[in-house]
Amino acid sequence: xxxxxxxxxxxxxEMGQEVTLRCKPISGHDYLFWYRxxxxxxxxxxxxxxxxxxxxxxxxxxxxxxxxxxxASFSTLKIQPSEPRDSAVYFCASSKSGGPSTGELFFGExxxxxxx
Amino acid sequence: GNxxxxxxxxxxxxxxxxxxxxxxxxxxxxxxxxxYVQYPGEGLQLLLKAxxxxxxxxxxxxxATYRKETTSFHxxxGSVQVSDSAVYFCALRSGANxxxTFGKGITLSVRP
Numbered sequence: 001x002x003x004x005x006x007x008x009x010x011x012x013x014e015m016g017q018e019v020t021l022r023c024k025p026i027s028g029h030d031y032l033f034w035y036r037x038x039x040x041x042x043x044x045x046x047x048x049x050x051x052x053x054x055x056x057x058x059x060x061x062x063x064x065x066x067x068x069x070x071x072a073s074f075s076t077l078k079i080q081p082s083e084p085r086d087s088a089v090y091f092c093a094s095s096k097s098g099g100p101s102t103g104e105l106f107f108g109e110x111x112x113x114x115x116x
Numbered sequence: 117g118n119x120x121x122x123x124x125x126x127x128x129x130x131x132x133x134x135x136x137x138x139x140x141x142x143x144x145x146x147x148x149x150x151x152y153v154q155y156p157g158e159g160l161q162l163l164l165k166a167x168x169x170x171x172x173x174x175x176x177x178x179x180a181t182y183r184k185e186t187t188s189f190h191x192x193x194g195s196v197q198v199s200d201s202a203v204y205f206c207a208l209r210s211g212a213n214x215x216x217t218f219g220k221g222i223t224l225s226v227r228p
Contacts, residue, residue, distance in 0.1 A: 004159075033215070033216075042218075042220045042221055043160075043205065043218050043220075043221065045215055045216075045218075048215055056215060091159055091160070093159075093160075104150075104162045104165065105152075105160070105162070105216060106161075106162075107159030107160045107161065108159050109157075109158055109159050110158075110159050
């Protein structure tokens with residue numbers, strides 16, 4: 001089975017531009033998480049979904065950030081307008097409730113964003 | 117609330133040295149505990165886990181024991197290899213809230 005798939009792997013953009021990051025979770029997983037990783041702040045949870053419904057978005061930095069999950073196999077994280085301080089690696093992860101793997105998150109390889 | 121505290125890093129060891137990375141936690145209820153590893157340029161992946169007190173998780177020569185009395189989940193390996201160089205994250209998951217709480221992570225570098 002394919003793992004969590006993220007795109008793009010690398011994105012370089014200029015301040016003020018819109019950025020859209022994409023994620024395809026593992027089939028059958030009912031939780032999806034977006035994390036941001038920087039040297040200064042470490043790993044931060046931005047938002048997570050259960051059965052496509054946002055459960056906790058308290059980690060979303062500000063209104064410039066938005067996330068959607070229109071169906072069980074796709075999610076987007078959008079930044080509009082982007083700023084240099086948004087430069088980070090953004091990870092998507094999915095998990096399945098119940099069963100022996102409960103609690104295990106499966107991470108994608110990340111999208112490295114650089115805002116100039 | 118839930119929190120995870122990891123020892124300060126980075127840690128540099130010679131190959132075949134003994135490794136201990138400390139992790140303590142604060143949680144409501146009875147959490148499950150995890151160690152995740154992130155190799156350079158990759159996402160995090162589960163290394164091992166323990167779901168109840170006194171459980172020992174183990175994988176790839178790494179071990180960690182869930183100690184409820186000391187609220188700890190220290191990671192150990194008897195003989196590290198260069199390929200173990202990575203960032204290690206301790207994490208917990210507690211109650212009906214299904215999000216993981218991660219520690220800050222610690223970078224391990226193993227010299228040949």
